Amino acid sequence: MNARIMPLSGDPPGSKVLTAVLAVVVLGLALAPFLFPGAKPLNVAAKICIFIALAASYDLLLGYTGVVSFAHTMFYGIGSYGVAIALYGLGARWDAVGLGLLVALPLAALLALVIGLFSLRVQTIFFAMITLAVASAFAVLASQLSWLTGGEDGRSFRVPDLLQPGTVFIPRDVLGVAVTGRTLTYYLVFVCCVLLFLLLLRIVNSPFGRVLQAIRENPFRAEALGYRTVVHRILANCIAAAVAAAVGALNALWLRYTGPDTSLSFAIMLDILLIVVIGGMGTLYGAVIGGTLYILAQNYLQTLMGTVSTAAGEVGIPILPQLFHPDRWLLWLGMLFILSVYFFPTGIVGKLRGSSG
Amino acid sequence: MSATDTDVGVALPKVRADYLPLLLPVALALAALPFIPFSTWVTLTIAGLAMGMMIFVMASGLTLIFGLMDVLNFGHGAFIAIGAYMATLVLVPLAGWMQADSVWLNLAAVLPAVALAVGVTGLLGLAFERIVIMPVYGQHLKQILITMGGMIVAEQILYVFFGPQQIPLPLPTSLRGSFMIGEAAIEKYRVVCVIVGLVVFLAMLAILNRTKIGLLIRAGVENTEMVEALGYRITRLFVGVFMAGSALAGLGGVMWGLYREQVNASMGGELLVLVFIVVIIGGLGSVTGCFIGALLVALATNYIGFLVPKLALVTDILLMVAVLLWRPRGLYPVTSR
Numbered sequence: 001m002n003a004r005i006m007p008l009s010g011d012p013p014g015s016k017v018l019t020a021v022l023a024v025v026v027l028g029l030a031l032a033p034f035l036f037p038g039a040k041p042l043n044v045a046a047k048i049c050i051f052i053a054l055a056a057s058y059d060l061l062l063g064y065t066g067v068v069s070f071a072h073t074m075f076y077g078i079g080s081y082g083v084a085i086a087l088y089g090l091g092a093r094w095d096a097v098g099l100g101l102l103v104a105l106p107l108a109a110l111l112a113l114v115i116g117l118f119s120l121r122v123q124t125i126f127f128a129m130i131t132l133a134v135a136s137a138f139a140v141l142a143s144q145l146s147w148l149t150g151g152e153d154g155r156s157f158r159v160p161d162l163l164q165p166g167t168v169f170i171p172r173d174v175l176g177v178a179v180t181g182r183t184l185t186y187y188l189v190f191v192c193c194v195l196l197f198l199l200l201l202r203i204v205n206s207p208f209g210r211v212l213q214a215i216r217e218n219p220f221r222a223e224a225l226g227y228r229t230v231v232h233r234i235l236a237n238c239i240a241a242a243v244a245a246a247v248g249a250l251n252a253l254w255l256r257y258t259g260p261d262t263s264l265s266f267a268i269m270l271d272i273l274l275i276v277v278i279g280g281m282g283t284l285y286g287a288v289i290g291g292t293l294y295i296l297a298q299n300y301l302q303t304l305m306g307t308v309s310t311a312a313g314e315v316g317i318p319i320l321p322q323l324f325h326p327d328r329w330l331l332w333l334g335m336l337f338i339l340s341v342y343f344f345p346t347g348i349v350g351k352l353r354g355s356s357g
Numbered sequence: 358m359s360a361t362d363t364d365v366g367v368a369l370p371k372v373r374a375d376y377l378p379l380l381l382p383v384a385l386a387l388a389a390l391p392f393i394p395f396s397t398w399v400t401l402t403i404a405g406l407a408m409g410m411m412i413f414v415m416a417s418g419l420t421l422i423f424g425l426m427d428v429l430n431f432g433h434g435a436f437i438a439i440g441a442y443m444a445t446l447v448l449v450p451l452a453g454w455m456q457a458d459s460v461w462l463n464l465a466a467v468l469p470a471v472a473l474a475v476g477v478t479g480l481l482g483l484a485f486e487r488i489v490i491m492p493v494y495g496q497h498l499k500q501i502l503i504t505m506g507g508m509i510v511a512e513q514i515l516y517v518f519f520g521p522q523q524i525p526l527p528l529p530t531s532l533r534g535s536f537m538i539g540e541a542a543i544e545k546y547r548v549v550c551v552i553v554g555l556v557v558f559l560a561m562l563a564i565l566n567r568t569k570i571g572l573l574i575r576a577g578v579e580n581t582e583m584v585e586a587l588g589y590r591i592t593r594l595f596v597g598v599f600m601a602g603s604a605l606a607g608l609g610g611v612m613w614g615l616y617r618e619q620v621n622a623s624m625g626g627e628l629l630v631l632v633f634i635v636v637i638i639g640g641l642g643s644v645t646g647c648f649i650g651a652l653l654v655a656l657a658t659n660y661i662g663f664l665v666p667k668l669a670l671v672t673d674i675l676l677m678v679a680v681l682l683w684r685p686r687g688l689y690p691v692t693s694r
């Protein structure tokens with residue numbers, strides 16, 4: 001294998017345009033604290049990292065294995081809450097983070113195993129329904145068990161001193177940008193997300209990943225060739241769940257808060273679905289492109305929609321203000337989603353790869 | 358499966374009737390009896406039956422559509438919400454008739470509301486089937502994604518036209534209040550729900566088992582291609598069943614809206630989950646299974662809600678798990694798919 005593409009597990013982007021775009025994204029994210037100083041841009045950058053890794057883990061299920069799960073936010077939330085509850089209960093210590101991860105990751109994988117055993121035996125459509133039901137029950141449970149999860153308010157907590165915004169490593173006058181605990185947290189998130197992404201890339205390009213794709217294309221043939229489709233699907237589900245939980249933990253560390261809205265809501269599930277479908281199913285690079293575009297659009301286009309809405313309201317056109325109200329963001333995304341499933345099932349990455357080989 | 362040897366002289370083996378699941382709701386009700394005071398038990402049981410009937414009305418369309426067309430419509434919840442909103446279009450302007458102390462004026466308001474809800478959801482079902490679902494027949498993955506997208510868009514459009522606030526939908530005067538049987542208070546509207554649900558269930562059974570259309574639908578559930586090969590236009594059947602299923606969702610939406618006395622756009626998504634659980638318990642594609650599943654879920658929710666309120670949050674899921682442990686494909690698995 002070419003040494004240059006070793007970290008990519010022999011699965012390079014495969015098109016010059018795509019490679020260039022990916023390089024811009026990765027560089028932009030790697031240098032974000034210095035290129036785009038300020039609280040909001042850094043927040044957006046961290047969110048992009050988190051959603052890229054989260055969407056990539058979801059793509060393992062949707063794009064590679066061909067099963068639709070609606071419980072991905074549940075696993076994400078388990079990771080989030082695991083770290084949050086540990087840090088809240090034990091105080092801002094590193095062993096609390098470790099304990100949270102140690103409980104959350106196996107719990108997520110175990111739950112994925114149980115759900116898989118119940119529903120993946122029969123058919124994938126069953127799996128979609130059952131994950132939807134379990135995830136919504138879990139969300140209700142998390143918001144009701146206030147003594148543990150803080151209910152609707154969630155849990156705010158302190159992170160270890162090293163990651164506190166008040167910890168200054170390099171003051172502002174040296175580089176023009178202060179390097180603080182916040183910067184360190186960002187790089188922790190960034191590096192972990194890159195590693196998780198490369199791990200997933202390794203998995204989908206392993207023999208195991210090939211079997212998953214065979215199952216996606218034709219489960220009967222895969223079974224006939226001697227691969228246990230159920231076992232492979234369940235294992236993929238467990239891996240995706242564990243990765244999602246790890247990403248959830250990163251999200252908790254970044255936000256220093258975990259609540260139903262940031263970690264369990266169905267809106268996040270829709271975000272992931274949209275990112276994977278628009279970016280391109282069945283290729284992990286789709287998650288990178290989709291995640292970046294989506295989070296950027298969410299943070300900046302939504303504001304634009306508000307402007308359009310008010311402008312239309314002042315001119316006095318009926319319905320238009322409501323149509324472009326920032327809260328109706330999902331309306332347009334939903335349409336984009338449907339259209340892309342119909343007309344661009346391979347997403348942006350598929351288009352880019354198709355056009356220039 | 359056993360009739361592979363097609364010897365004409367031999368009579369087909371009779372399908373063995375499976376009555377065991379039918380006893381489940383009864384068993385559940387009886388099991389709860391020792392723990393709950395009798396009058397409360399009666400109230401809870403009636404409430405459970407009413408809720409079950411409403412859920413059944415909503416879920417029956419989904420299970421029928423799946424059974425016949427092999428399409429799992431994640432957008433079904435949207436039809437429920439749309440039905441409820443259509444009812445508010447009639448009932449809010451006619452609030453005066455609703456408040457009047459006359460059964461006839463009340464009916465004059467409720468019936469057009471139901472008719473509008475059923476009509477609009479039926480027509481939307483037609484459009485939805487033709488435009489959204491037709492291109493993706495036979496592709497489960499795309500179906501799930503696209504109908505889910507349709508659900509989101511429909512919910513958002515409801516927000517655009519009706520605003521984000523909850524719309525109150527008060528019950529008509531003649532359906533308000535309750536009457537007493539012994540010491541048990543029974544709300545009138547719940548009795549109405551039970552009657553409507555039973556009528557829908559019996560009508561569906563009658564149509565499916567006693568008419569030619571029903572025969573074709575059942576044949577289509579068994580083997581779509583064979584029905585087509587025999588010269589019937591299966592697509593027309595599809596459209597009809599989809600419209601009927603959507604209209605039932607609309608009817609269920611109106612019933613639910615009146616039961617809760619309010620309507621909001623997120624109700625579709627919330628009810629969809631409940632409907633899915635019921636359909637899974639009943640076995641995908643089975644109307645009878647769906648009926649039993651709905652009753653089981655509603656009764657269990659009511660009893661547990663009274664006995665151990667904390668546990669009520671996860672009753673549905675536990676029930677589903679229990680049923681799937683017993684029968685992994687639901688109570689009455691219909692299709693071999």
